Amino acid sequence: MTDVVIVGAGPVGLFMGVLLLQQGHQVRILERRSSRSNRSRAIGIHPPALAELARAGVADHLIAAGVRINRGVAYSQRRRVAELGFDGDARYPYILAVPQTVTEETLELAVHDLDVGAIVRGAHVREVAEERGSVRTVANCLGGVQEFRSQLVVAADGAHSAIRRHYLPGLQARGYPDCYIMGDFPDATGHGSDAVLYLEPAGIVESFPLPQGLRRWVVRLGSPEKNPTADKLADLVLARTGEVLHVPGNSMLSAFEVRSRLAQLMVHGRVVLLGDAAHEISPIGGQGMNLGWLDAAALAPIIDASFRGADVGPDLADFEKSRRKAARRASRQAGLNMALGRPLPPYVMSVRNAAFAMALDMPAISGLVERRFTMR
Template sequence: MLDVIIVGAGPVGLFMGALLLKQGRQIRILERRLNRSHRSRAIGIHPPALTELDRAGLSAPLLASGVRIERGVAYSKGKKIAELPFTGDPDFPFILAVPQPVTEQTLEQAVLALDSEAIIRGADVRHFADDGGTVSVRAASPSGEHTFTSRLLVAADGAHSLIRQRLLPGLPARSYPDSYLMGDFIDGTGHGDNAVLYLEPEGIVESFPLPGDVRRWVVRLGVSADGATAADLAALVQARTGAVLDPESNSMLSAFDVQSRLAGRMIHGRTVLLGDAAHEISPIGGQGMNLGWLDAAALAPLIDASLRGHAVGRQLQLFEKDRRRAAARASLQASLNMALGRPLPPPVMAARNSVFTYALEFPTVSALVERRFTMR
């Protein structure tokens, strides 16, 4: 019998697996996809998550692969209106930008180095049951159905988590009046390693450096952008910011709407919900993956203590309370980020930007905003 079954081999499930394997636990990570996705979606790794990755011995390859973003710069109507350093953390004075496929590959290699059989791909979980002492999971694969039994089950299967849907049917989601179109292009802006926000009356444009002289662009829209092309995104960016993008250099394009969902409980008997399965928030601000990693880092020692026979009921209650509070705080920050990017009449936008610029001149305000943006 296994110690832990993890459902989902995304960044959160892989990190959870690596932590448990380092404890000497017998695990299996069940992943529906046969292959890793090559789409570069989540890119920002914040200082608290870097600290936990470093403690687990996993930060070095990511640091070597990423771009260190040490400051954000805001523009409006072609003029720079504010700068914000991301240098408040003494150990990691930056936000690290790494394409998600690189992050997943790094974590997967770490897992397989500890147990070459830990990850089972093509395993589509169809059913699970908790008898009070063990959890059984039935998964379909190309070779047929397989049943796995473990002492604990961790659901890291994302925002559309089957396990959460079974445990919390009908959990409501909050929708927002925001849609986004984002894509990666060869960088010819001259912004270097800075994150850039263009606060424009038509809506915000965000821009982040990536390795290989690539830059991520995110444009806020009021309607869904399904079916949009790289040329469409390039045209929107140029119209709002003046930056010229080469559509032929586009390497990733994605349109998405925004919703949030917060589970009232993360712990259900011998099953724990982690990451987006427990708390789906807006990707604006890049907090979701980081939240999941911090969930895993807080849960791993409790799993270890529990499997060693220690009573951890009180600690699990505190874990759930703390992680739900962190998710609510991140969701609020994401909502504020989205509100900052919504269209405004030009006079109102100019007045708002002036207040924003003035406030950031005060060190206490700048430090507070920096802490919020870096999740410290």
Template sequence: MATGAAPMGRIDVGIVGAGPVGLFLGVLLLQQGLKVRILERREGRSGRSRAIGIHPPALAVLDRAGLAGPLVSGGIRIPKGVAYSRGRKVAELPFQGDPGFPYILAVPQPVTEQVLEQAVVALDPEAVIRGADVRSLFDDGGAVTIRAAGPEGDATFECRFLAAADGAHSLVRRRLMPRLGVRPYPDSYLMGDFADGTGHGNQAVLYLEPDGIVESFPLPGGIRRWVARLGAPDRGSTAGALAALITARTGVPVDPSTTTMLSAFEVQSRIAPRMVHGRVMLLGDAAHEISPIGGQGMNLGWLDAASLAPVIGAAHRGERVDHDLPAWEKERIRAASRASFQAGLNMVLGRPMQPALLSARNRLFASALKSTAVAGLVESRFTMRGRPSPPAARDYPAAV
């Protein structure tokens, strides 16, 4: 794999960002025979595991590309979620609405990125260029020229299309839309991974408590991720502080000495009103940053890529895509808005509440879930099955 870059000629598609979304788009385009270069500022993959949940619609498009198998093998299948409040079970919700993938899959992000990068490299060992920091881009209407600085000097690429999948702090988006603002939320969280001593097995568990929600999800290797809502932004809490908070709210003992990850985050959202800028496309968090609560962001980016790849492939074959790109943009902005709304509801569910009001809400929630129709609707929202599938008119080939 190249670690730097020398000046080179025209390529079909440049991708900025070698995270899960950029790598997946690279796989889909390489499978169609396009010449792709994925430019990543970091020298190596991050070892931090933030995004862990893979929802059924994303598993379906990953499966079509031949990628679901190794992820399923390396992950934990979560068949249902269970809600507790003050020591009592409130309700449970099976994730069985999708017959192909009747679960949410939990996979550490480094594992996901490794699987995707291996797939890219198998198709083209030179496709991923690390240490390439994009400094400028110019779209002349016929091609996009990008300049990237790397350890071996500057490199210039000319590509028919450029896809920016460089995350919430996207340099490409800032160049194209410098005044795009963000919407802050009054929600802050602290999360950590600890040895799992809960006895909940493969279940996701929500603790709906008066002082705020605590969530937990199983991970491979006997690990469980905990996410707790805070009353104020974190200012340097330790694993011991998070473990104590979890136990105080839920009664579940957590051993802080077993922590393998600790991270705090505050919530904001930003949805670009345009994802297509001439021959430059924004996707994933670069186009729509939403709350991590609910685990939709990475999945949303994969669905962006799954429906964009066949359009780019059609353009590569000489077909006109004048109407396809605006249609892609419209649908993906609509999907991002729905996901952002759902994430907002998830955060409201987890905010502090007076005990009497919390009990009343929990009873209402439990009663509603006894209805098959309501349970199905809630399940489809939590597993993202309410999102339309990528259009089949411009299909991409299965892995060979």
């Protein structure tokens, strides 16, 4: 009997494992992939999540490996529109940019330091069922079918969660008229550690610094890109911003559509949905991974208290309420971020941008916007 089985060894599942192992609990983290992914999608770590990572003792390495984004700067039609500082948090006055591959490696090493056998790779979970006060998890593993029994199961298996589909089969996704293509290229912009938004009539272009002299570019499209290439992305960036990308240096490329899905219940008996499995939101704004980490930080002490015999019913009710509220807020913010990047006629764009700049000149409004962008 294991205390907790965690399904999914992405950033959220690994962090959940670290927290529970540090509290002395037996954990198994089941991961479908046989090795870590080398694709770097999520890159932004916001101050509240960074504080939780620091509390768990894993922030220092990430901070050393990342780029501190102290401000965002907006341009439109080759002109500077406005800027926004990310210095509202006294301890972490920045958003940290770290490739997801580095984040997962850091968290996996932290798990190994606590229990070298905690992560079970090549485990494709096919059944989760409560039986006589425990949960039976059946997975197809590299050596054949394997059964795990635990007091609890935490489903951190992402936006395509099979466990969520089992418990919430009718939960529908909401689609958006926004599609994106993104990629990482050598940085020759001169923008240093600034995040840059190009608010252009044809649609937004976003640009974020990364370690090792790289910069991520994200371009809004009106329809899905079925065959993304570095050349296509570079052509779009050039046409909208005038920036020239070094195509041979491209190191990551992806195209994606946007949807959201918010579960009304995260706790299902002895099974808890966490992160994207519970609330899938738009990646524009970089909140999803952070939202999952904050879920884990809120859930870990409740699990610990329950194993120590405490009545955690009220705590679980508060957890459901607070995390659903946080997910709704993050989803609304992501929706606003996408709306900001949609195409507009040049004149309308100019008027909108002028109003945007005037608003950010007001400390009360700029402070509110900063708190929303940094998830404080």
